[in-house]
Amino acid sequence: MVTTGGGTPDDDVLVSVILEKFDELVALVASCDDATANAVPAAGRPEAMNSPIQLLVHTCGMMRRWSCSVNRGLPVPRDRDAEFTARMPAAEALALASRTRADFRDDVASTDPDAAPAAVPAGREHLWTGSCRGVLLHVFEEICQHLGHAEITRDMLDRPGR
Incomplete structure (x- = not known):
């Protein structure tokens, strides 16, 4: 179990579940060879699709943005487009x-x-930005979204004819 800085047992559960879902995304990428990990499905609009690597790299950037740059006020360099x-x-x-x-x-x-997050970005004031706990709930939401996207991508890449 992960211990939060002065949080409750429920906060510890939240962080553990966040890391569990992150670990599932990491395991998905680990299960792919380099070509598959960097591939995008050919179906639909490939230019609008993301590879498992891109989803993991984006998730890493997102996690640190919210946990460090926003909650702690310590900027973490990030190039979201990259x-x-x-x-x-x-x-x-x-x-x-x-x-x-x-x-x-x-x-x-x-x-x-x-505590209130140290540096909520302009235009990102939401109900969940009222506390650092709320920001962590947002991180959980985003990881679940990107894990699901990666699972669908992997399933599409695994089928014959990709």
């Missing part, structure tokens, strides 16, 4: 994911879930 064009060996993406997971855990341990 996340969606990323191509790299799966091992490189998995190393990024490992660093992101460790940094996310450190961010959470250094954050009071009841």
Whole structure:
């Protein structure tokens, strides 16, 4: 179980579930060879599709943006557009994911879930930005969305004729 910085047992459960879903995304990429991990399905509009690597890289950027830049007020450099064009060996993406997971855990341990986020981006004031806990709920929402997207992508890549 992950311990939050002064949070409740429910906060610890939230962080554990966030990391569980993140680990599922990491395992999905780990199960792919480099070509599959960087491929996009040919169906529909391939230019609008994302590879498993792109989804993992984007998820890493998203997690640190919200856990560190927003909740803690410590800017983490990020090129969101580049996340969606990323191509790299799966091992490189998995190393990024490992660093992101460790940094996310450190961010959470250094954050009071009841406190207001330190740096909510302009135009991103939502019900969930009222507390660091709410921001973590948003991280959970985003990871679930991207995990589902990656699962559908992998299933499409696994079928004959891609």
